Amino acid sequence: MWSRLAIIHYQSDRVIDLADETPFASGDNRLCFRHPDDEGLCIKVLHSGRAKQLHSASPFYKKMFGEAYFDDNRREYAAYQQPAVARNECTYDQHVARCYGWVRTTLGDGLVTDLIADLNGEPAQTLEEYLSEHGLDLLIQDAVSNLALFLRTSLILTKNLMPHNLVLAPNAQGYRLVLIDGLGLSTFLPLAKYSQYFAQRHIEKRLQWFYFRLEWEVSDRSISWRDTEATFRFSGMSPEVESKR
Numbered sequence: 001m002w003s004r005l006a007i008i009h010y011q012s013d014r015v016i017d018l019a020d021e022t023p024f025a026s027g028d029n030r031l032c033f034r035h036p037d038d039e040g041l042c043i044k045v046l047h048s049g050r051a052k053q054l055h056s057a058s059p060f061y062k063k064m065f066g067e068a069y070f071d072d073n074r075r076e077y078a079a080y081q082q083p084a085v086a087r088n089e090c091t092y093d094q095h096v097a098r099c100y101g102w103v104r105t106t107l108g109d110g111l112v113t114d115l116i117a118d119l120n121g122e123p124a125q126t127l128e129e130y131l132s133e134h135g136l137d138l139l140i141q142d143a144v145s146n147l148a149l150f151l152r153t154s155l156i157l158t159k160n161l162m163p164h165n166l167v168l169a170p171n172a173q174g175y176r177l178v179l180i181d182g183l184g185l186s187t188f189l190p191l192a193k194y195s196q197y198f199a200q201r202h203i204e205k206r207l208q209w210f211y212f213r214l215e216w217e218v219s220d221r222s223i224s225w226r227d228t229e230a231t232f233r234f235s236g237m238s239p240e241v242e243s244k245r
């Protein structure tokens with residue numbers, strides 16, 4: 001994977017000028033812009049110097065992977081190349097923002113994905129924002145169940161599902177949860193990428209963690225997330241899945 005992180009194929013040689021554009025959002029690692037040519041698309045660029053900063057602060061055994069390893073855009077693009085995304089090429093965008101590859105921008109390499117919008121065409125609300133306003137209401141419980149079903153069926157691998165990395169796309173029934181950050185594996189040994197059993201296990205663990213996190217989001221938060229997370233235990237796979245092994 002590390003060697004693949006270094007390779008970038010751009011959609012064209014054109015450099016998109018983002019210098020005068022205002023990002024519609026930003027996270028710890030990236031700035032998110034509406035694509036100047038297509039309002040349905042989002043371009044993400046790294047915060048200036050972010051990969052360099054993470055690289056120099058890392059322990060020596062990680063330094064050897066080079067700066068590309070600390071580039072969230074490159075890691076995310078590599079995660080889109082996982083076999084389960086290819087297997088679900090036509091449908092993965094129901095719950096994961098579709099990725100279109102790379103563009104050159106005045107702020108560096110840009111990764112292009114669908115921009116998930118609300119009914120007014122504005123960038124959609126995150127699950128974190130929704131929960132703080134409405135709690136775990138029936139609409140969102142339904143949306144969470146649909147996401148869980150999708151992950152169990154597609155076996156698309158994600159890191160821990162953070163509520164600020166899921167956004168709410170409106171649909172006829174209520175909402176469709178779409179992952180806009182956090183695809184891939186954070187583990188060093190990618191067993192889940194090549195074994196159905198380990199993929200199922202990985203997904204069950206992520207889902208149990210997600211339900212645990214949702215309960216905390218809507219709790220009084222008298223115990224910090226850090227302390228709460230320390231008590232999380234994966235209770236294993238369901239007996240039906242285990243019996244099919």
Ligand SMILES: Nc1ncnc2c1ncn2[C@@H]1O[C@H](COP(=O)(O)OP(=O)(O)OP(=O)(O)O)[C@@H](O)[C@H]1O
Nearest residue numbers: 025026027028029030042114115116123164180181
């Ligand atoms: N494709 C998208 N459609 C709609 N909103 C988006 C999209 N991508 C990102 N956002 C918004 O921008 C915010 C930051 O984006 P993103 O999570 O990709 O940045 P990051 O720096 O990688 O985040 P983190 O802090 O989790 O590392 C998201 O929380 C979300 O509100």
Ligand SMILES: [Mg+2]
Nearest residue numbers: 027164165181
């Ligand atoms: Mg994020």
